[in-house]
Amino acid sequence: MKTTVSNWSNYPVKDTTLTHWRGESIPADRKNWIARGLGRCYGDAALSDQILSTVKHNHILEFNPESGVICCQSGVSLHNLLEVFVPKGWFLPVTPGTKFITVGGALASDIHGKNHHIAGCFGDHVSSCTLLLADGKRIRCSPTENSEVFNATRGGMGLTGMIDTVTFQLKKIESSYIKQRQIKAQNLNEVLALFDKYKSYTYSMAWIDCLKGGKNFGRSIMMMGEHATLDELTSKQQQTPLISKVGHDINMPINLPGFVLNSLSVKAFNWLYFHKNVKKVIENTVHYDPFFYPLDSILHWNRMYGKKGFVQYQFVLPISNSKEGLVKIMDRIRQKGWGSFLSVLKLFGKQESLISFPMEGYTLALDFPLKKGLFNFLDELDELVLDLGGRIYLTKDARMKADTFMNSYPGSREFLQILKQINPDLTVQSDLAKRLSILPS
Secondary structure, eight states: OEEEEEOTTOOSEEEEEEEEOOSOOOOTTOOSEEEESSSOSSSSTTOOSEEEEOTTOOOEEEEOTTTOEEEEETTOBHHHHHHHHGGGTEEOSSOOSOSOSBHHHHHHHTOOOTTHHHHOOGGGGEEEEEEEOTTSOEEEEOSSSSHHHHHHHTTSTTTTOEEEEEEEEOEEOSOSEEEEEEEEESSHHHHHHHHHHTTTSSEEEEEEOTTOOGGGTTOEEEEEEEEOOGGGSOTTGGGSTTOSOOSOOEEOOSOOOGGGSSHHHHHHHHHHHHHTOOSSEEEEEEEHHHHHOTTTTEETGGGGGOTTOEEEEEEEEEGGGHHHHHHHHHHHHHHHTOOOSOOEEEEEOOOOOSSOSOOSEEEEEEEEEOOTTHHHHHHHHHHHHHHTTOEEOGGGOSSOOHHHHHHHOTTHHHHHHHHHHHOTTOOBOOHHHHHTTSSOO
């Protein structure tokens, strides 16, 4: 079916052929295809001349209720898994800020969550997967079987082939609630000290005000959490301790006009958000849905950035350079006046993998509406990130240059060599791969 597709940021837009894939063989003469799940990557990673959608390849195949090991098809969404398994007392080992992604996408992006410093990436919990290679051969790979292909598949942005099934470990929980602790930090120094002080918490992240200067530069609200046990719930919560959904979703019906988001409106939002917590410390027990997925309750929230769309800029800096780098980059953003109201700071733990994004250090994610001069400005930030030894998240990227990718991902050259072996005819291809010269166009 000929159609026009964009991913979550609504940029770029691609005229393509979209076909639903249900596990069948892929004709050998099919070229330039890439798998796509629910389209929640932000840039052009799931765009190509031909897109094979996995959303109908969505069955749970096996589950061991004793061990929590599950095997499912790649098009199963995290949302569906939560609906099925939270009532049984199981939770995802790692989840990003949206539940509307597929398991295949989670492995291809090697997603991270608020617990990376404790639990690592999604791929760390995958024991095996089956993969349909470019030549039509279906293989099983794992950390010990076809390990080279497995390592290139986790975080490989779908370029090793079609992820068919994934086997991974779920996490046992007593309730669907999170014991949450929020602490207001008056500046960047304070929030970094909080991350260090509370690094034993399983989940942590901070909203950060990137437009505030002076003594309140980097003021933040840090949020930490642990899965609540049964005896930590209120009597009302104990009536339905493993409920998978609370509250109602609302919908963003139309694209907002582009002028709505400007430095004044973002500053106003940041002031209101920071001051919504009257107390410096708030402790309560909340359902997992608003804790992990606060924006999922606003369906189509990406429309608030207008018809032109936006880009999300997420970088990570090594721990030794994190503070210096955050000061430089946030100050550059503040001076430009292009701060984002969705600015999220997280701490990553140690990570050893071929092409996955995280490294031990701090990561900051910001949204920028598409506007004139934005890409030139982000190129300037790229140079800072590169000089500091950091890198940009491929799953969120839509405009990074090839040299930046090659020089910031230590495993990039080895990754390219593996792709040449298993995808020599460039059958599997994405617009991201062309843009970053991962594969020749």
